[in-house]
Amino acid sequence: MLGTATRKLGRETGERKALFRDLVGGLILHGKIETTLAKAKETKKIADAVIERALANDVHARRQVKRLIRDDKIVRRLFTEVVPRYQRGRGGYTRLVRSRVRRGDAAEMAIVELLP
16 A cells, blocks of 8 residues: 655654554544645545545455554544445546645645545
8 A cells, every 4th residue: 555656755754654553543533634745646646545445344454444544433433434335347446636725835835634
């Protein structure tokens, strides 16, 4: 799920994995997150891969998803609420919308949201 061709974002491997774990978890839990554009693009790729894996809806898929998202509440929500919406299984589970320029450091911000 965390492939080799990812943006490094100036972070070490463990810190980067933790960052994306939290971003994907927040996306599943809340349905929408706002972050910088670079983080949003990577989060979208990882979230789509997690949802695609979860569509199998079996024990193996649950264990693979649990490797990335360790919070039981988020995994339960993924399998009970999010996955049933995407049973058609054709991809495109998330949307990335550029939102604004952040004050202070002028970073481009984007919203990543789960599609209905």
